[in-house]
Amino acid sequence: MTPQVEAGATALPEARLGLVERAKVRLESLGALARMTGQVFSRAVRPPYNWSALVYHTESLGVRSLPIALLTATFAGLVISLQFGYFLARFGVQYTVGRVVILTLFRELAPVLTALTVGARIGSGMAAELGAMTVTEQVDAIRALGADPLRKLVVPRVLACLLVMPVLTVFADVIGLVAGALVVRMQYALPLEQFFQGALDAVLLEDFVSGVFKGAVFGVIIGLVGCFKGLTVEGGTEGVGRATTQTVAVTSVSVCLADFFITKLTLYV
Amino acid sequence: MRLARSQEPAAFDFRKPTPGEQLIHFEHLTKSFGPKRVYDDLELDVRAGETLVVMGGSGTGKSVLLKCLIGLMRPDTGRVLFQGHDLTRFTEEQFIGVRRHVAMVFQGAALFDSLTVGENVAYPLREHFPDMPEDEVRQRVAEKLTLVNLPGTEKLMPSDLSGGMKKRVGLARAIATDAEVILWDEPTTGLDPVTTQSINELINSMKTKLGVTSIVVTHDMVSAFAVGDRLAMLANRRIVQVGTREEVRRSTVPEVRAFLDARRAELVPGGAS
Numbered sequence: 001m002t003p004q005v006e007a008g009a010t011a012l013p014e015a016r017l018g019l020v021e022r023a024k025v026r027l028e029s030l031g032a033l034a035r036m037t038g039q040v041f042s043r044a045v046r047p048p049y050n051w052s053a054l055v056y057h058t059e060s061l062g063v064r065s066l067p068i069a070l071l072t073a074t075f076a077g078l079v080i081s082l083q084f085g086y087f088l089a090r091f092g093v094q095y096t097v098g099r100v101v102i103l104t105l106f107r108e109l110a111p112v113l114t115a116l117t118v119g120a121r122i123g124s125g126m127a128a129e130l131g132a133m134t135v136t137e138q139v140d141a142i143r144a145l146g147a148d149p150l151r152k153l154v155v156p157r158v159l160a161c162l163l164v165m166p167v168l169t170v171f172a173d174v175i176g177l178v179a180g181a182l183v184v185r186m187q188y189a190l191p192l193e194q195f196f197q198g199a200l201d202a203v204l205l206e207d208f209v210s211g212v213f214k215g216a217v218f219g220v221i222i223g224l225v226g227c228f229k230g231l232t233v234e235g236g237t238e239g240v241g242r243a244t245t246q247t248v249a250v251t252s253v254s255v256c257l258a259d260f261f262i263t264k265l266t267l268y269v
Numbered sequence: 270m271r272l273a274r275s276q277e278p279a280a281f282d283f284r285k286p287t288p289g290e291q292l293i294h295f296e297h298l299t300k301s302f303g304p305k306r307v308y309d310d311l312e313l314d315v316r317a318g319e320t321l322v323v324m325g326g327s328g329t330g331k332s333v334l335l336k337c338l339i340g341l342m343r344p345d346t347g348r349v350l351f352q353g354h355d356l357t358r359f360t361e362e363q364f365i366g367v368r369r370h371v372a373m374v375f376q377g378a379a380l381f382d383s384l385t386v387g388e389n390v391a392y393p394l395r396e397h398f399p400d401m402p403e404d405e406v407r408q409r410v411a412e413k414l415t416l417v418n419l420p421g422t423e424k425l426m427p428s429d430l431s432g433g434m435k436k437r438v439g440l441a442r443a444i445a446t447d448a449e450v451i452l453w454d455e456p457t458t459g460l461d462p463v464t465t466q467s468i469n470e471l472i473n474s475m476k477t478k479l480g481v482t483s484i485v486v487t488h489d490m491v492s493a494f495a496v497g498d499r500l501a502m503l504a505n506r507r508i509v510q511v512g513t514r515e516e517v518r519r520s521t522v523p524e525v526r527a528f529l530d531a532r533r534a535e536l537v538p539g540g541a542s
Binding site for chain 2 (some may be wrong): 048143144256
């Protein structure tokens with residue numbers, strides 16, 4: 001059901017443990033997260049399905065995250081277009097800026113920046129929400145009343161992240177590209193048609209798909225880490241605060257790690 | 270109103286006990302959290318129809334006992350027998366059947382913030398009896414809220430309620446499925462004396478009106494003596510005494526004596542001497 005890490009299972013705060021004990025706690029935590037991941041997916045594919053919760057979380061996570069995702073994508077598009085426009089002009093190939101910008105955005109910047117900004121927001125939000133439920137015994141109450149907290153709380157959130165992140169990535173692709181085109185037009189007087197023509201000539205479907213796929217994987221990571229940190233909170237409200245900051249750190253590192261491996265996979269397989 | 274037999278979940282076969290028979294038995298229980306051991310060969314039995322109060326200081330593991338019974342925690346060794354079933358061997362899925370008959374009222378009520386009072390009380394009905402018609406759910410919710418003296422509060426949110434009202438809603442939710450055993454985790458902690466009295470009356474009325482078996486965990490001695498048919502003292506990682514109110518009141522067991530005297534000194538300065 002919930003990750004079987006009972007409250008108070010580690011009697012000493014991690015900060016007071018030795019190096020070996022601390023490594024052991026981290027490994028156990030990783031094992032519990034892996035176990036929870038398996039439990040979540042086995043429940044996600046078996047009925048009963050909680051459609052209303054899925055719709056609620058998809059709408060809530062997606063709509064509320066749209067402004068920050070679009071803002072990040074806009075500035076990412078602006079900055080990389082400025083940078084590439086400037087340096088490509090040195091080699092006399094300024095007209096290729098659209099190609100470079102679209103590939104950078106689609107394959108890398110849109111999914112990663114969206115995951116880092118949106119992930120920090122929704123991951124920490126989930127950790128805080130579930131953490132508060134854990135310390136007020138609401139998660140225990142769900143179990144005591146005959147329900148499954150993973151099915152009730154975690155599956156809809158993880159699936160919502162899985163659905164929302166690729167969509168946000170696509171929005172980020174489009175907005176970043178448009179912002180990039182506009183800044184190149186204004187700064188370097190490159191016609192929009194030339195920018196977009198170059199971009200569309202360069203990009204392949206797999207470039208777009210690899211970014212969207214990254215978004216989906218990052219979404220799952222964000223959902224799982226946020227929920228896991230929330231469900232394993234210890235130490236009352238102070239623990240909730242700790243869980244939210246840990247969620248931001250863990251999701252950021254996990255997204256960067258996953259990005260490397262997915263890039264390797266999609267480039268060379 | 271009892272539930273139709275066809276609506277009973279199949280996982281756990283509960284048989285109606287005769288009053289006074291042994292219903293629950295904690296056998297040689299040990300439990301540790303890291304290096305801290307909370308139980309060491311703990312033994313305790315609970316009889317059908319009684320209200321057993323488990324007393325003890327803060328951090329002695331009183332709530333853990335309830336959580337071991339309902340499967341929210343697992344003992345390290347030993348057995349928790351419920352009508353002869355060894356619950357320590359139960360899977361999480363099997364425990365769902367147990368939780369239809371054993372309900373828990375949490376210390377802070379643990380109401381779901383995002384749901385109304387009515388939805389909170391309806392929650393276990395929807396989980397245990399997904400095919401129950403909505404009219405019947407509403408009727409049962411109203412019935413249980415009336416039983417805890419909170420009729421007509423279905424539309425309120427938990428944030429609109431006082432501490433005592435939350436405890437009552439928590440009880441209504443716990444008894445929604447007609448549970449035969451109710452576990453009370455510190456039911457009067459943090460409440461004023463008048464509300465404490467009304468909660469005590471509620472615990473007693475559950476026994477007289479519904480015939481339920483209750484296990485009450487508390488360090489509130491006034492409450493313990495007001496509701497308990499038998500009282501058990503948890504100290505030094507085990508139950509050091511179990512007895513009737515009178516037996517406990519006259520106890521010579523040092524841990525019990527210390528607890529009673531400390532409470533008396535708290536109520537009447539100088540009363541301990």
